[in-house]
Amino acid sequence: MIDFHTHILPGIDDGATSVEQAVKMLETLQAQGVQTVVSTSHYYGKQRSPQAFLSLRNEAAERLAGKIPSGINVLLGAEVHFTEESQLSHEAICSLAIEGTRLVLVELPFYRKWTKKLLDRLAEFVSETDYVPIIAHIERYPSVLRKPSLVNELLDMGCLIQVNTEAFLDKRTKSFAATLLEKGFVYCIGTDSHNDSSRAPNYEKAVLTLKDMGLEQDFLSVQEGMKTLLSGGQVPIYTRPVLKKTFHGYR
Numbered sequence: 281m282i283d284f285h286t287h288i289l290p291g292i293d294d295g296a297t298s299v300e301q302a303v304k305m306l307e308t309l310q311a312q313g314v315q316t317v318v319s320t321s322h323y324y325g326k327q328r329s330p331q332a333f334l335s336l337r338n339e340a341a342e343r344l345a346g347k348i349p350s351g352i353n354v355l356l357g358a359e360v361h362f363t364e365e366s367q368l369s370h371e372a373i374c375s376l377a378i379e380g381t382r383l384v385l386v387e388l389p390f391y392r393k394w395t396k397k398l399l400d401r402l403a404e405f406v407s408e409t410d411y412v413p414i415i416a417h418i419e420r421y422p423s424v425l426r427k428p429s430l431v432n433e434l435l436d437m438g439c440l441i442q443v444n445t446e447a448f449l450d451k452r453t454k455s456f457a458a459t460l461l462e463k464g465f466v467y468c469i470g471t472d473s474h475n476d477s478s479r480a481p482n483y484e485k486a487v488l489t490l491k492d493m494g495l496e497q498d499f500l501s502v503q504e505g506m507k508t509l510l511s512g513g514q515v516p517i518y519t520r521p522v523l524k525k526t527f528h529g530y531r
């Protein structure tokens with residue numbers, strides 16, 4: 281399995297605080313059946329330049345390098361904070377793509393209503409580059425829960441969608457995330473794990489829940505899709521029903 285969203289690199293963001301903790305997280309993920317881990321440390325444009333981030337990331341990756349459990353493949357990426365005010369150039373955003381791909385994991389603002397300016401900026405990035413934004417943990421944005429059809433807008437724009445494993449376990453988001461998965465709106469799944477305690481890897485629990493819900497086949501399709509994406513292939517965006525209902529209307 282592939283974990284598309286993690287904060288395992290030590291000492292670079294609010295994720296793993298030491299090499300030991302990072303190794304524990306990787307061992308847990310491996311025990312849960314994960315072989316490929318995409319490391320997506322937070323990138324906030326206000327804190328440092330992409331160059332400074334990338335050199336910090338390389339240092340952290342080097343500290344971890346000899347200690348990665350055998351059989352685990354770690355790919356370097358970032359979770360790029362994207363707002364309407366951000367001064368980041370397209371080139372800077374592209375430099376933060378996941379290793380060997382043109383995919384950028386993007387975190388959008390958590391305020392109640394995304395502005396037209398924000399969505400226009402995202403659309404501009406898509407049309408002016410050949411990189412694909414993957415919207416991190418779609419179930420966590422109040423804007424999306426208020427207006428689920430934003431998921432359609434993002435897909436129409438050329439973005440892809442990631443959900444956290446936690447989405448299937450939390451009763452506030454479970455039905456929404458399951459509906460997205462069932463209807464083919466989900467392209468990537470990740471634990472968004474930050475440590476080995478309060479935000480520890482929980483892949484196994486999510487898989488068991490999805491089996492219970494009869495969504496194992498949909499889950500396996502997402503795994504295949506992630507594999508294709510990470511190997512540079514394209515996953516087709518099919519025509520889907522428009523998500524019109526309110527969050528509480530699902531399942």
Ligand SMILES: [Fe+2]
Pocket residue numbers: 285286287359472
């Ligand atoms: Fe994250």
